Amino acid sequence: MSGSIHHRPVPVIAAPSCTAPTAAGRRTPGGRRATSRVFGVGLVGLALVATACGDDDPATGTATTTAAASPTVTVRAVDFAFQDLPAAVTAGTRFTLDNTAATELHEMVAIPIASDESRPIGELVQDDLEALLTSAPPAFVVLAPPGDADPIVAVGDGVLTTPGRYALVCMIPTGVDPGVYLDAAAASNGGPPQVEGGPPHIAHGMFAEITVAN
Secondary structure: OOOOEEOOOOHHHOOOOOOOOOOOOOOOOOOOOOOOOOOOOOOOEOOOOOOEEEEEOOOOOOEEEEEOOOOEEEEEEEOOEEEOOEOEEEOOEEEEEEOOOOOOOEEEEEEEOOOOOOOOHHHHHHHHHHHHHHOOOOOEEEEEOOOOOOOEEEEOOOEEOOOEEEEEEOOOEOOOOHHHHHHHHHOOOOOOOOOEEOOEHHHHOOEEEEEEEO
């Protein structure tokens, strides 16, 4: 899995709402090209829960209910893994990506795993990666340049609302210049950025899974 590749997504994975980035906003599409037989394990941690609270409206004396802000999970990207990732979260949890510790551009693509699929993420990636990547549009795509704690939300809003299992993967080509990649995405008008690079980061083990509960 070496040498230069053109970074092309599998067409089915592109979400209808995915738009090309602008030079200012730097929004990028989330679809990526599948690679064959890759190995590794994702990192998992603690579960989070969400709460809501009630209060009285002082103007009317009637009870009002204010939903608590969505819980947020900050996933830390390193070369090449997702860290500080819970094993499970509640529906409505927002995800963000901190890439301050890495040297490469990273992304976190959340792909729903079919409800009748029982294989763990490592087995899916090793034996059936293309099927996984083309099974459904991504729920969200979040990118972060190296040394940057301010992520770019390219697809969706970073929130997982539907219960189930999700694969989290990074398909950025190894060694690609972050500015070159983001500029190519900005110029692609919604298509795949045409860049040269090595194997996608998933080939180095940058994948994980998470469960979303009601």
